[in-house]
Amino acid sequence: MSKKMLFIYNPMAGKEQIKNKLSEIIQIFCKEGFEVTIFATRGREDATKIIEKKGERYDYIVCSGGDGTMNEVATGIMKLEKRPICGYIPAGTVNDFASSLKIPRVMKNAASLIADGDVFNCDMGKFNDRYFTYVAGFGAFTEVSYQTPQEWKNALGKAAYFIEALKHIADIKPHHMKIEYDGGVIEDEFILGLISNSVSVAGYKYYEKKNIKMDDGLFEALLIKSLKNPIELQQVLNALLSKQLDAENMCYLSSSFIHIISDDDIQWTIDGEDGGCCKDAYMQNMKEALSIICDRRALAKVSSKRAIE
Numbered sequence: 001m002s003k004k005m006l007f008i009y010n011p012m013a014g015k016e017q018i019k020n021k022l023s024e025i026i027q028i029f030c031k032e033g034f035e036v037t038i039f040a041t042r043g044r045e046d047a048t049k050i051i052e053k054k055g056e057r058y059d060y061i062v063c064s065g066g067d068g069t070m071n072e073v074a075t076g077i078m079k080l081e082k083r084p085i086c087g088y089i090p091a092g093t094v095n096d097f098a099s100s101l102k103i104p105r106v107m108k109n110a111a112s113l114i115a116d117g118d119v120f121n122c123d124m125g126k127f128n129d130r131y132f133t134y135v136a137g138f139g140a141f142t143e144v145s146y147q148t149p150q151e152w153k154n155a156l157g158k159a160a161y162f163i164e165a166l167k168h169i170a171d172i173k174p175h176h177m178k179i180e181y182d183g184g185v186i187e188d189e190f191i192l193g194l195i196s197n198s199v200s201v202a203g204y205k206y207y208e209k210k211n212i213k214m215d216d217g218l219f220e221a222l223l224i225k226s227l228k229n230p231i232e233l234q235q236v237l238n239a240l241l242s243k244q245l246d247a248e249n250m251c252y253l254s255s256s257f258i259h260i261i262s263d264d265d266i267q268w269t270i271d272g273e274d275g276g277c278c279k280d281a282y283m284q285n286m287k288e289a290l291s292i293i294c295d296r297r298a299l300a301k302v303s304s305k306r307a308i309e
């Protein structure tokens with residue numbers, strides 16, 4: 001019996017990367033016995049809407065685009081009762097989510113993986129009434145992915161985000177907030193927070209020393225307190241570069257939920273896109289909610305159910 005696939009792609013993502021690859025990708029799917037319906041997105045939330053409307057008719061929903069498109073597709077799937085298996089062909093600049101799951105950057109290899117790969121039940125994040133696949137954040141680094149000029153992204157790739165972030169860190173206004181998590185509360189002034197379910201954020205593998213699992217029902221939260229002088233700033237930058245996440249003025253914790261209540265509105269970023277402003281952000285880990293195809297080698301690293309091979 002043929003497997004029904006809805007293939008959704010953002011034609012504009014990552015320098016219109018898919019333009020010359022589409023035919024090859026579709027041929028791979030057809031050769032592998034998929035019956036493919038193709039949908040090109042036209043703008044914001046298009047992917048989510050088509051999935052909400054028609055997603056349950058398919059066995060697989062495969063998307064191609066950047067982290068923003070992946071987010072919109074995962075959001076659509078979360079809204080379905082009968083959730084199809086998700087596949088991803090990355091086409092953006094950074095693709096943190098894809099790199100955590102070892103999904104190839106070469107599009108035809110990622111397409112072949114859809115037929116060959118393993119299904120991984122990945123945790124998803126819920127942020128108030130929205131969803132995220134790998135990160136919700138505020139402050140210095142988080143504003144970067146949509147502030148970094150496109151020409152920099154194209155020329156420098158991952159380095160562009162980091163350089164832009166370093167430029168901004170000193171200008172960021174601290175926010176007074178209360179942070180509730182499994183078994184604890186912190187109250188302080190913070191300039192940055194990253195709540196993630198990924199081994200890589202903004203292109204940097206900050207968490208690689210921490211043995212992060214993406215199906216354990218836990219977020220990792222990295223918070224940086226308000227910095228009083230250039231020495232403290234330097235210490236934090238050094239700690240970030242050497243991936244020492246529990247240094248002075250930094251908090252690192254794991255929790256199934258994170259509730260952040262701030263005195264003033266905070267600008268959030270969700271999976272690298274604008275996440276809007278709010279004073280009250282409740283983030284709940286949705287354990288193993290998204291079934292996504294990934295490389296077998298990634299499972300050994302990101303799944304709590306597999307012993308390291």
Ligand SMILES: Nc1ncnc2c1ncn2[C@@H]1O[C@H](COP(=O)(O)OP(=O)(O)OP(=O)(O)O)[C@@H](O)[C@H]1O
Nearest residue numbers: 013014041042043044045065066067068069092093
């Ligand atoms: N045809 C389109 N034209 C313009 N924007 C689109 C179109 N289709 C979808 N979008 C919107 O563009 C946003 C960003 O797209 P996406 O993340 O796929 O690419 P990108 O920005 O190039 O990738 P990255 O941010 O990873 O570099 C999506 O959230 C989506 O809402």
